[in-house]
Amino acid sequence: MSHEPEPSHAHTHCGCATTDRPGRREFFKKTLTIVVGMAAILAPIGVAISVLLDPLRRSGKGERLVRVASLNAVPIDGTPRKFAVVADRTDAWNKYPNTPIGAVYLRRTGDDKVEALNVVCPHAGGFVDYNAANKCFLCPLHNSEFSLDGTILDPKSPAPRAMDSLKVEIRDGEIWVAFQNFRAGTRDKIPA
Numbered sequence: 001m002s003h004e005p006e007p008s009h010a011h012t013h014c015g016c017a018t019t020d021r022p023g024r025r026e027f028f029k030k031t032l033t034i035v036v037g038m039a040a041i042l043a044p045i046g047v048a049i050s051v052l053l054d055p056l057r058r059s060g061k062g063e064r065l066v067r068v069a070s071l072n073a074v075p076i077d078g079t080p081r082k083f084a085v086v087a088d089r090t091d092a093w094n095k096y097p098n099t100p101i102g103a104v105y106l107r108r109t110g111d112d113k114v115e116a117l118n119v120v121c122p123h124a125g126g127f128v129d130y131n132a133a134n135k136c137f138l139c140p141l142h143n144s145e146f147s148l149d150g151t152i153l154d155p156k157s158p159a160p161r162a163m164d165s166l167k168v169e170i171r172d173g174e175i176w177v178a179f180q181n182f183r184a185g186t187r188d189k190i191p192a
Contacts (some may be wrong), residue, residue: 042163052125060147065176068104073116074175080105080130080137080148085179104166104177105130105137109146116166116177117150123159137163160187 066087074081084103089096103119105128117137121128126141136153137146145153150163167178181192 028131030079064178065167066101066179067176068116068179069106069175071112071114071170071173071175074106074108076108078108078148079132080107080117082130085177087179102181103127104176104179104181106168106175112170114170114175115149116168116175118164118166118179118181120164120181120184121159121182122161122164122182122186123157128163160185161189164189 063146064087066085068085069083073083082105083099086098087101089099089101105117105119107115107117109115119127121139121141121144123139123144123180124141126139128137128139128146130136131138131145133144135148137148137150138144139146139159142158144157144159146163147153147160150165154158164182166180168178169178183190183192
C-alpha cells in the first residue's frame, strides 16, 4: 500500500512557509458582495428619502409679494381699509390655490404711497380693529390703542412693539404687499 502524501497548502518559496487559506478569501468575497449589494439597495432609498423630505427643507419664508387690492380701492383721505390677503399656499407637499393667508390694513399716505399694517396685534395675536370714531386701531383683547401708523398710543399698553408694518409696492395701479406674520409677544419683529 502506497501512501501518497496528502496535498499540503503550505508553500515553500524562498525559504518561507505560507499557508494558503481559501476560507479567508471566500469570507472576503462574501463580505464584499454584501457591502456592494447593500450600497446598491440603500442608494435609491436615500435618494427617495431626499426627494420626500425636499419640501420640508425649502424655506419658503423669503419675501413674496402678493397682490392685495387696486390703488382705487383705498380711500384717498388716509382712512385705513382692511383687505384679506389671498395667495397660493404650499404646506410641505400640498398646494392650496387662492387661500386666505391673512389680512392687512392699507392706508394712503400720498397720491401713490400706501402703508400696510398686519391686522394681528403684536401682544397676543388677536385681530386689531379700526376705530373710526377715534381714528385709531384698537386691540379688543387688551384695549390698547395704536395710531394710524401703527405706533402704540398708550404707554401702559402690554403690546411689546408697534403694529407690524409690511413692505408695499405699487405696480400699474395695483397694491402688492410683502405679506408675512410675526411672532406675538416679543419685542423684536421675528417672522413666524
